[in-house]
Ligand SMILES: O=C(O)CCC(=O)C(=O)O
């Protein structure tokens with residue numbers, strides 16, 4: 631995507647996870663999208679009623695997954711919001727780990743004879759943005775002396791890890 635000042639990998643994705651017809655081949659713990667954190671800054675996600683499956687990793691424990699329930703957009707008095715907003719890896723860099731990127735996955739729900747559709751907006755900064763912690767009294771200094779990378783270098787590393 632070309633912006634005013636430079637390139638960014640901000641992208642809007644329309645996702646479809648097809649239903650699983652052959653119940654012989656499917657197990658309840660089958661996964662549609664494996665556990666991961668998002669590579670960018672923020673992710674804004676729309677999901678539809680009755681197409682559950684998105685789960686949040688609780689306490690970074692591989693056995694502990696909490697469902698992210700659908701929230702209707704016409705009732706903002708209920709807990710939760712119709713949009714799901716996820717912190718991505720870059721928030722973790724910029725806040726020197728105060729804000730952690732959220733680990734999540736998409737599991738096959740019990741009603742697997744259903745497609746899942748989601749619309750996901752991945753917000754990334756410009757490619758050459760530095761991922762050093764913010765200079766702020768609220769942000770601790772980086773104790774681990776992480777190598778300095780740009781948003782684009784980080785994205786390439788994550789893609790290499792994912793598809794190796
Ligand atoms: O489809 C979903 O609900 C989540 C997709 C997702 O986590 C991703 O594409 O990074």
Ligand SMILES: [Fe+2]
Pocket residue numbers: 666667668734
């Ligand atoms: Fe994701």
